[in-house]
Amino acid sequence: MVRHGTFAYTWDIVGDPAAAERIAGLGVSTVTLQAAYHSVRATTPWHPRHRVVQADHAAAYFRLRPERWRGRLRPYPPGWGVPDEDRFGTALAALTEAGLRAEAWLVLTHSSVLGRDAPDLTVRNAYGESYPYALCPAQPAVHDYALTVVREVCEQYDVPALMLEACGWLGMDHVGHHEKTSGAGLSACGRALMSLCLCPACRTALAGRGVDTGELARDVRAAVDGELQRDVPAGTSLDEALGRERAQAVYDHRDQVISGLVRAVAELAGGRELLLMATDDPQVTGPDVGIDLAGFDAPVDAYVLKCWGSEEAALAQVKAAASRTEIPLVANLTVLEDGHARIPALAADLVAEGARQLRYYHAGLGSPARLASVRAAARMKEREC
Template identity: 35%
Template structure:
């Protein structure tokens, strides 16, 4: 069975290339998915060179001049990129018969957002309050995303695994976030909608009254900030229509055109470099990342909230990645099955599982979830992530893989 283990460049640098790849080969996976372009984070790294690792925005290679030379947005370069860690990985994985995939975070970049606030999401109040979130409607952001996808593909990877190539959520817009106002799920959703000039113009071109949608969002969220009780329950189209009105729902749904067209451009660019695009839908992470207990709505049914149209993308990209962050194997099967029905049978479906906390408490549970994913239509099961899990947790992987 095709499978891969997510790895950070810092893992390899800290433990040694041969040591890491020897361990990964022993787990029985078929490939390595390396973070070629990543975002800011602070991680507990149980077997790393440092037990707490601070990560930064940027790429682990020199941005090609022919791709970024004329662009306004250029990715920051990670420390140690001059050592060409991706080139070393490409050679070493090939020697071991492992595939190499380039994990690429596209539109989450605090460094670029703080330096260029006009390319970030603008909420219904006119605030640029999510500096980590680059808006996929902005022309400069779209040019950057296409160049980044092409640049990672040029590193010789078998695929470019695209994370964050869609709209984000308000809850992931910055670090050390604080809110002492009891916002409900729908208020958080409304506060995360982008009303920049480019988003509003694209919605208007599709027949949506964007200004009415913005005014309604500001009125509703403003009321909650002033003390009105928030609405509870999951965000669904029906509930959102009742809470904020049909124009807001139409505005939210119009964002799928932005995402679909951008993914198409990036996929074409990646293919031109001899690789392929794996589109990661972050909906499963948004629902279950913290605790592995996603609410009842299936991720495939809620992906519209990020501007993701799975049916349209099924015609554009060769592979879709699903973040199945759930404790229960039956829920994993339900989520994977819903994605399979949305994308059709001819597209590769890669399911990402976490072998440890917070949603996998035993080797048996991991095995059950791998089996559930496969029975529901997964073509590959990948595991997240080498540097974040203790060795005894990673040792669950070979027993969970078939054969």
């Protein structure tokens, strides 16, 4: 059978006695439940006590044990929604009682509040500018912080799986702060160049791979300024803009850091399933790590592929990934976009192209009509897909 699941926030469930049964009524078997998450403003259409949650900073929704945090980076507790010192635990218990399988949703390197606290541990572009929302995973302190998040969840909660989001680099693209970066006309390649991290840790690692990082920074700035100021295309890819050898050094550096982090998480996971939000393109930065799915050297139980936007692109992505890896694929569909009525048919098509599981985004954010689309999709049996 195809496993159907949905995403949920803890504030959708804590303080709402009907929430877990309402989610179970969608027909899904699994809930991907927020344990560590970035800042967001979210509607809560079903909650009896609030309608909008303003999560002003990244926070840990699990029980914080101060003595376990020894480094510079320490998660903040949430200060919104219904007060509860262990919101993840409370929501987990409610979902379990409703017969649902809950997996921990962990956002590891995306935290504006921690980036502002420790700007030296963030991604730095070729101009020396910090992206405060993006902790650099090549920094040992960030690596240790991410593993402490995982360790704390694994030690405190009996969850069967961990879904890892943002366990690599976040780059130029980031929605927030009334984003005003699109009008400058940077191409996809230009934005990829602006997403290259040249913090001290990344410079050292790239230099160890034979890259002259000073020259690399100058070349990146020249290519980006060419697009911004003279409409001169930087190229179609990092390979073209930087040259194959330097681009490959960047990809190898990223792969080493991301796979090392995932291997360390696997050691802490104690046999729990690891689901990695990913895309099969090592040029990509963001919450879905850009890796070579066929050659990724870490013990992952499934890759979670974001199947939002164009249906054709989503189907092509899953088909291509299924042809390159034997690791099971989880298709992440959103019901929040227009065309949500197509979700049942799209889910069936994605399974036909190779998806083994489906996750629907998002049980707490969807309108009645959108959640009806989830309910219809979840009724499908494997033979119908």
